Amino acid sequence: MCHTVIDGRYHTECGHFINMHSHVQDCLRPNCIFSGRHSHCVGCKSQSCIRLMSLPVKNPIRISPTTCGDCVAIKRTPTALMAATARP
Ligand SMILES: [Zn+2]
Numbered sequence: 001m002c003h004t005v006i007d008g009r010y011h012t013e014c015g016h017f018i019n020m021h022s023h024v025q026d027c028l029r030p031n032c033i034f035s036g037r038h039s040h041c042v043g044c045k046s047q048s049c050i051r052l053m054s055l056p057v058k059n060p061i062r063i064s065p066t067t068c069g070d071c072v073a074i075k076r077t078p079t080a081l082m083a084a085t086a087r088p
């Protein structure tokens with residue numbers, strides 16, 4: 001089935017992935033409602049058709065050996081870090 005491919009930047013320092021843009025990878029199956037090859041009309045009611053997308057796939061097009069903007073901001077403001085990690 002089709003899945004979303006998310007292109008983005010991977011920060012090796014903190015392990016975070018920042019989305020830049022995404023597109024749908026077509027599985028080209030005629031029984032998948034997300035595919036351009038889907039053979040039925042828009043309001044497809046066929047039981048055999050796939051109606052779910054696979055989990056998105058992250059595609060790191062850029063690798064940054066740094067921390068991401070969010071982590072830099074958290075480091076600069078220790079109170080924000082405490083608020084984010086505090087559990088009631
Ligand atoms: Zn598909």
Ligand SMILES: [Zn+2]
Pocket residue numbers: 031032033038039040041044045046049
């Ligand atoms: Zn269909």
Ligand SMILES: [Zn+2]
Pocket residue numbers: 011014015016067068069070071
């Ligand atoms: Zn980060």
